[in-house]
Amino acid sequence: MKWNPLIILIALSLLVLLPADICAYKRLSRGATPGELYVYGIANSYLTPDFYLYRSIDYGHTFSLQNDTVVISLISEGAIAGELYKTYSNKLYYSDTYGTDFMQKNNLVDLEALTSGYTPGEVYSSVDYIIKYSIDYGENFVEQGVSPCWVRSMSVGHSSGELYCGCHLGDVYYSDDYGETFEHIIDLETGWDLYLISWGSEPGEIYFYGENNRIYYSPNYGDTVYEQHQFDFFDWMQASGLTGGFTPGEIYVLETFIDLYAVGDTYLHHSTDYGQTFTPYHVSSNHFDTLCPQPVNDLTCTPSDSSIFLEWSPIAKNLNNQTEEVPYYVVYRNLDPDFEPSTADSIGYADTNSYIDLNSRWSTQAYYYVVKAVDDSGNKSEASNKAGRFNHNLIN
Numbered sequence: 164m165k166w167n168p169l170i171i172l173i174a175l176s177l178l179v180l181l182p183a184d185i186c187a188y189k190r191l192s193r194g195a196t197p198g199e200l201y202v203y204g205i206a207n208s209y210l211t212p213d214f215y216l217y218r219s220i221d222y223g224h225t226f227s228l229q230n231d232t233v234v235i236s237l238i239s240e241g242a243i244a245g246e247l248y249k250t251y252s253n254k255l256y257y258s259d260t261y262g263t264d265f266m267q268k269n270n271l272v273d274l275e276a277l278t279s280g281y282t283p284g285e286v287y288s289s290v291d292y293i294i295k296y297s298i299d300y301g302e303n304f305v306e307q308g309v310s311p312c313w314v315r316s317m318s319v320g321h322s323s324g325e326l327y328c329g330c331h332l333g334d335v336y337y338s339d340d341y342g343e344t345f346e347h348i349i350d351l352e353t354g355w356d357l358y359l360i361s362w363g364s365e366p367g368e369i370y371f372y373g374e375n376n377r378i379y380y381s382p383n384y385g386d387t388v389y390e391q392h393q394f395d396f397f398d399w400m401q402a403s404g405l406t407g408g409f410t411p412g413e414i415y416v417l418e419t420f421i422d423l424y425a426v427g428d429t430y431l432h433h434s435t436d437y438g439q440t441f442t443p444y445h446v447s448s449n450h451f452d453t454l455c456p457q458p459v460n461d462l463t464c465t466p467s468d469s470s471i472f473l474e475w476s477p478i479a480k481n482l483n484n485q486t487e488e489v490p491y492y493v494v495y496r497n498l499d500p501d502f503e504p505s506t507a508d509s510i511g512y513a514d515t516n517s518y519i520d521l522n523s524r525w526s527t528q529a530y531y532y533v534v535k536a537v538d539d540s541g542n543k544s545e546a547s548n549k550a551g552r553f554n555h556n557l558i559n
Contacts, residue, residue: 189237189277189316189359190214191404191417191431195244198222201262202404203235204429204446205419207541215447216262222408223415223431223444224512225493225537229262237276238404242283248301250277255286255301268301276328278317287326287342289314294326294342307342316359316405321366329360329371335385348385359405363414370414370438372405378416378438391438396420412437426450445490445541454481456489456536459547464532471520471530475547478536488539494518495533495546504533504546 190203199220206213207228216233217226237250247258249265253274256265276289286297288304292313295304312330319325326338333351338344351357351373359372367384376394381387396402396418404417414434421427428448432441459475466472473494481487491514495504502508511518513534523530531551536544 189239189404190235190419191406191415192238192240192247193406193408193415194218194220194240195242195246196220197409200406200415200431201229201238201240201247202226202417202429202431202446203238204417205421205427205449206231207447207449217446218261219431220506221509221511223433223446224491225506225509226446227506230264233262233265237274239277239279239286241279242281242285246279246283248277248279248286250274255288257300269297269304271295271304276314276317278319278326281319281321281323281325285319287317287319289317289328294328294338296341308338308344310342311336311345311347315357316371318360318362318369320362327360327362327369329357331356333357333373335360335369335371337384349381349388351379351388359402361405361407361414363407364409364411368407370405370407372402372416376402378414380414380437392434392441394418394432394441410435414438416441418443445537445539448540450540453540453542454483454485454487455542456481456487456538456544457484458545459492459534459536462532462534462547462550464550466524467519469522469524471523471532473518473520473532473534473550475516475534477516478544481538489536490514490539492516492518492534492536493543494520495535496520496530498528498530500529500531500549500551502531502533504535508533 192201202217206215216230218229219226234251235249239248245259245261247262249256253272255269257268258265271290273291278287284298284300286301288295292310294307296307297304314328315331316329318327324339324341326342328336335349336345337348356374361370369381371379376396378392380389380391402416406415412435416432419429429446431444434441456478457480462475464471464473478489491512494511495508496510497508531549533546
């Protein structure tokens with residue numbers, strides 16, 4: 164195969180324009196409530212090198228654009244709803260508006276890693292091996308202690324003062340005194356970089372992501388470590404985010420890939436079995452594909468024990484009648500028979516042409532349903548026909 168020099172030049176220029184250290188730094192964070200996630204992913208705009216901030220409130224099944232001007236190197240959730248921290252060019256910023264706008268808090272030269280704390284206002288940073296700690300949302304930092312290693316990623320634990328540091332040679336250190344002293348708890352004995360680390364849903368749980376795209380898990384403060392999964396990402400494009408969730412076994416990994424034709428995608432990989440298997444969700448892309456799938460037009464609902472069974476014909480073509488991959492459908496529900504579906508109405512998703520709304524049949528409310536097909540570029544179809552029920556009587 165003969166490469167076009169112009170294509171190679173465009174690809175190299177795109178990589179230069181991308182935010183620095185995309186292979187190693189953290190651009191994924193969970194929010195303060197279950198199902199809430201923040202992703203810094205490639206812009207949904209044709210062949211642009213820009214990245215946008217997106218937010219999900221349904222465990223990554225769908226995303227909405229939060230900010231299309233912000234630039235992010237590191238991102239971390241706050242302790243209460245709406246709070247978000249981010250860094251860029253050694254500057255620390257804070258948002259209490261779910262990332263729609265940020266205010267600068269501090270300038271941290273040689274910033275290596277960042278994580279928000281266990282209580283409101285707490286922020287930890289690693290600056291040239293020195294652990295720094297703030298209790299006023301990053302306005303002021305005090306030096307706590309010296310890290311035994313070059314810190315690549317940080318995460319708090321489930322108690323005040325708990326801090327985990329993942330290091331460049333595969334080591335993990337633990338502190339229970341706000342970063343003043345550290346205990347060496349994990350040594351992968353590989354000499355490989357440890358890029359990302361995150362707490363789990365239970366005390367003592369740690370997830371971390373290392374070289375060769377491997378996911379590791381410890382349930383007991385590092386006493387035992389399990390290699391859970393190895394992604395088949397390209398060697399030069401590792402994951403750009405890792406976070407545990409609120410329920411046992413829940414973990415997310417962020418992937419952004421850009422090929423030599425300057426075409427890119429951001430995917431969120433979701434696991435509910437402690438990182439053994441993952442389901443990918445498409446967040447965004449700069450593909451030329453902007454054609455939506457054809458809409459569902461035969462949605463029906465049927466009572467099934469205590470639940471409502473929704474069903475429709477699979478969608479396999481776009482609006483130009485071309486073959487289309489439709490990996491999943493988003494299901495919406497509302498009390499208003501004339502509702503226009505929004506993210507707030509989403510109750511789940513289906514990767515087949517059916518969905519069960521559990522325990523909904525005996526509700527005294529009148530529920531109405533709509534589904535939308537979503538293609539592999541993230542384009543959503545128009546809303547389907549509505550199907551609903553009232554006082555246990557179904558209408559289709």
